[in-house]
Amino acid sequence: MLEIKPIFKALMRSKVGAVLLLLQIAITTAIVSNAAFIIYDRVTYLAQDTGYDEENVFSFAILTFGKDRDLMQQTELDETFIRNLPGVIDAAAMSAVPLSGSGSATGFTLKPQPEISKRARAAYIQGDEHVLNTLGLTLLEGRNFTSDEVVVTESAREVPNVVVVTKTFIDELFPEGNGLGQTIYMGDLPAKVIGIVESVSGPWLKDSRPKNIVFIPLMKAMKAQNFVVRTESGAREEIMKNIESELLQQYPDRVIDWLTAFDKSKDEYNAGDILMMRMLIVLIAVLVGVTALGIFGLTLFNISKRTKQIGTRRALGARKSAIIRYFLIENSMISLVGLVIGCFAAHTLGQLLMQHYEIPVLPIGYIIGTALSVFVMSWLAVIGPAKRAADISPSIATRSI
Amino acid sequence: MLTMNNIGKIYQTEMVQTHALRDFNLQVNEGEFIAVTGPSGSGKTTFLNIAGMLEPFSTGQYLLDGVDVGKLNDNQRADLRNQKIGFIFQGFNLIPDLNLYENVEVPLRYRGIKASERKRRIEQCLEQVGLASRAKHLPQQLSGGQQQRVAIARALAGEPRFLLADEPTGNLDSLMARQVMELLEQINRDGATIVMVTHDAELARRAPRNIQVVDGKLADFTLYQGAPTANAHVLEGV
Numbered sequence: 001m002l003e004i005k006p007i008f009k010a011l012m013r014s015k016v017g018a019v020l021l022l023l024q025i026a027i028t029t030a031i032v033s034n035a036a037f038i039i040y041d042r043v044t045y046l047a048q049d050t051g052y053d054e055e056n057v058f059s060f061a062i063l064t065f066g067k068d069r070d071l072m073q074q075t076e077l078d079e080t081f082i083r084n085l086p087g088v089i090d091a092a093a094m095s096a097v098p099l100s101g102s103g104s105a106t107g108f109t110l111k112p113q114p115e116i117s118k119r120a121r122a123a124y125i126q127g128d129e130h131v132l133n134t135l136g137l138t139l140l141e142g143r144n145f146t147s148d149e150v151v152v153t154e155s156a157r158e159v160p161n162v163v164v165v166t167k168t169f170i171d172e173l174f175p176e177g178n179g180l181g182q183t184i185y186m187g188d189l190p191a192k193v194i195g196i197v198e199s200v201s202g203p204w205l206k207d208s209r210p211k212n213i214v215f216i217p218l219m220k221a222m223k224a225q226n227f228v229v230r231t232e233s234g235a236r237e238e239i240m241k242n243i244e245s246e247l248l249q250q251y252p253d254r255v256i257d258w259l260t261a262f263d264k265s266k267d268e269y270n271a272g273d274i275l276m277m278r279m280l281i282v283l284i285a286v287l288v289g290v291t292a293l294g295i296f297g298l299t300l301f302n303i304s305k306r307t308k309q310i311g312t313r314r315a316l317g318a319r320k321s322a323i324i325r326y327f328l329i330e331n332s333m334i335s336l337v338g339l340v341i342g343c344f345a346a347h348t349l350g351q352l353l354m355q356h357y358e359i360p361v362l363p364i365g366y367i368i369g370t371a372l373s374v375f376v377m378s379w380l381a382v383i384g385p386a387k388r389a390a391d392i393s394p395s396i397a398t399r400s401i
Numbered sequence: 402m403l404t405m406n407n408i409g410k411i412y413q414t415e416m417v418q419t420h421a422l423r424d425f426n427l428q429v430n431e432g433e434f435i436a437v438t439g440p441s442g443s444g445k446t447t448f449l450n451i452a453g454m455l456e457p458f459s460t461g462q463y464l465l466d467g468v469d470v471g472k473l474n475d476n477q478r479a480d481l482r483n484q485k486i487g488f489i490f491q492g493f494n495l496i497p498d499l500n501l502y503e504n505v506e507v508p509l510r511y512r513g514i515k516a517s518e519r520k521r522r523i524e525q526c527l528e529q530v531g532l533a534s535r536a537k538h539l540p541q542q543l544s545g546g547q548q549q550r551v552a553i554a555r556a557l558a559g560e561p562r563f564l565l566a567d568e569p570t571g572n573l574d575s576l577m578a579r580q581v582m583e584l585l586e587q588i589n590r591d592g593a594t595i596v597m598v599t600h601d602a603e604l605a606r607r608a609p610r611n612i613q614v615v616d617g618k619l620a621d622f623t624l625y626q627g628a629p630t631a632n633a634h635v636l637e638g639v
Contacts, residue, residue: 003510010498013539312494315455316555317483317511319476394482395455397494398446398567 007330017298022338025374028291029342030349033370035280037350037362042277046270050099051200051211053136054263056089058240059097059228066253071221072152074251079130081250082227082243087235092134093219095126096203097226099266103203108214110173112188120172122165122212123202124186131215132164132197134230140167141180142195145217152219159186160217164195169212191216205269206358236261291374292381295335299327299385303392310389311396320390327386328379335378339371346370402563402594403429403452408461410447410617421447422617425461429596431562434589436608437598444617445598446567452596453486453565454478466562483511487556487593489585491568493548495540495555501527502536505555512559526554530584546577553584557593564588566597570604582607 011018062078064071075093082091096103103123111117125131129145144164151160163184170179170193183190199211231239244256260268267274303310310323318326350362408425411418421444429435439445450456451463454470463470466485473481487508488494495504502523509519527533530550532543540548549569556564566585570578582604589595597608605611613620 006499006503006506006510009500009503010496013498308492308494309496312490312496313507313511314479315453315482315488315494316508317479317559319479319511321476322511393456394453395450397488397490398450398453398455 003326004329004333007326008333011330011333017301018334021294021298022334022341024291024294025335025338025378026342026345028287029339029367029371029374030345031287032284032374033342033346033367034349034353034362035284036370037366038353038359039277039280039284040366041360042273045205046273046277048201048205048210050205050262050266051137051198052098052262053230054099054266055261056233056236057134057136057228057230057262058236058260059100059226059262059265060243060259061224061226061257062247062254063224063257064251064254065223066251068253069251071223071225072219075219075221075225078225078227078247078250079128081247082229083130085239085243085246087232087239089136089230089232090130090134091227091229092127092130094131094134094226094228095218095220096123097228097265098125098135098201098203098213099205099262099269100203100260101269105202105207106186108169108173109185110182112185112190117185118173120169120212121209122169122214123204123207124214124216125202126216126218126220128217128219131228132195134228135200136230137197137200139164140196140198142193144195145215150217150219154221157189159189159191161191162194162217163191164197164215165193166199166211166213167196168199168209169214170196172209172212186214205266288374288377292377295331295378295381296385299331299382300388302327302330303385303389306389307392307396308399310392311394311399314392314394315397323390323392324383324386327382327389331378331382332375335375339375342374343367343371402431402433402466403427403596404462404464405452406462406464408451408463409459410444410451410456411459420617422451422458422614425617425619427612427619429594432589432592432594433610434586434595434608435597435610435612436605437596437612437614438600438602438605439614441600443614445600445614447617448614448619449565449567449596449598453488454482479511483508483559485561485563487559487561487564489549489552489556489564489566489569491571493540493545493552493572495548495551497540500537500539501532501543501551501554504540504551505558508555508559522558522560523554526558527551529557530554544577545573546580549573549577549581550584553581553588557588562594564593564595566595568599569597570599570601578604 079091079093082088105121105123107119107121109117109119128150129147132144145162149160149162151158171177173179173184174182179193180196181193183192201210202213204210240259244259247256313323346367353359354361405425405427408422410422411420437445437448451458465481468481505523505526506519509522524533527536530553532547532550540551570581573581585595599605
């Protein structure tokens, strides 16, 4: 026997507590569904495979202040020196370091600009023929650069006419998978795709196209030059420890800086996200806990307020199950209204977050899932007090309390 | 109708064992109107609670309309209570959030009676106690006497064979008390069996049969037509 109508009328006659609880449930639903989605989004992002052997790769920068050396020559000397260190598999100077958060990107097109054609944005990394091996990349199609194809220049117009690209990038420009051998344009400068490598992350993990990379065989003399080094398993720590002193022995008029392991680089890049995720988890736990306590407390309060009424109902023939059902129905009515409001609020909050922050649209499944979870939580919170209410003796009805 | 054989009720705490009722024997026949009197703490309310199956007894046997109450589980007791007994409480025990109609409806809902039949019975009972026009009022909008009449309507709505009244006039002034008593007498004349606990000797004298509970035991004074008899006999130990 459901008592929806009388319970509803009774609630309407003393609605302050119910309204407060309802609002609490609505706020919890709105915040938890968005927070849960953000956490999921961040977990997916943090768990993404960068494609690198992160534990055996590191990078650093050389800032040269000495003016007595040819910078390009010194870079090549340094590369050779590092490649010959025991435990080093390969090393290369690169214009940008993957996962570092710093680099360059541009749009690549199918026709020379200003002609209008399909365009795909990609980060680009300039370096010599050792770049792919240093990063540990596997060629899926085509070939690597040869040393003859590497252009060593100071001119902005003198550029190579070949590139190696990631699969994600070339598939965006050529969805049919026929990108190898095609010519793409960087502005009006053409370059033939001679190789396609597996998709790996570029400098920015949070990029909308994080795995679009174009590798360009180009070396430029730079006062600040990035180097990436891949070592044999377990050798990285020792090499990182000594690399600064060994390079300075080769030429002292410079500074070695930003010596960073790839995995640490990724962690540093993601530190803010990890902190935010932890805070959101705490927020969800606190909100759900407070709401559960609210429901628990309100039900206990209602029971203590209605002890005589419950005893009277029992005296008038209510089974224990009827008393439990009464509180469950009462709680369900409050919760359902709160959840409906909460679902709309969650959707609105999701829209606002999407507009103001880099958060994808909140899927409806998250709202429904959260609403169901909050509903189950509200039942769990009310079932204990409801059972306690059912245990109130009917003889309380004849006591003068 | 109601038979209690050697009923005992012991309240046990860690330190003390209290015998609220002992060797309590009572036979109530169909259509009787019995007043139960006795000093405070004598066991009147305990008797009422046990008669109404509001609390279990410790020893003895209790038969209500032929059903051995001691063998029933909690649900069966609740159902039997709902079907056979109408309660009238000293404090009226109306549910403040429900209007008069809904208050009278409570026991009928627990019995699973369908809405149209509930409506018929509620209107009839409210009519009987003279409050049909105030069905939508909340209890707090009524006087004490009116509230007790609603409680009587609630007790009657289930068409019980047995009415248990716990100090039904205890919270009422003398005029209202008289009106409520007249209503109970009318209900008794209509066929209901009534057991009324009261400390009001004058009220008790209006009941055809008086029993007195003293120290958890029972003394029975049979009265006829409101006049006390000289040869009241003690049933203690019967």
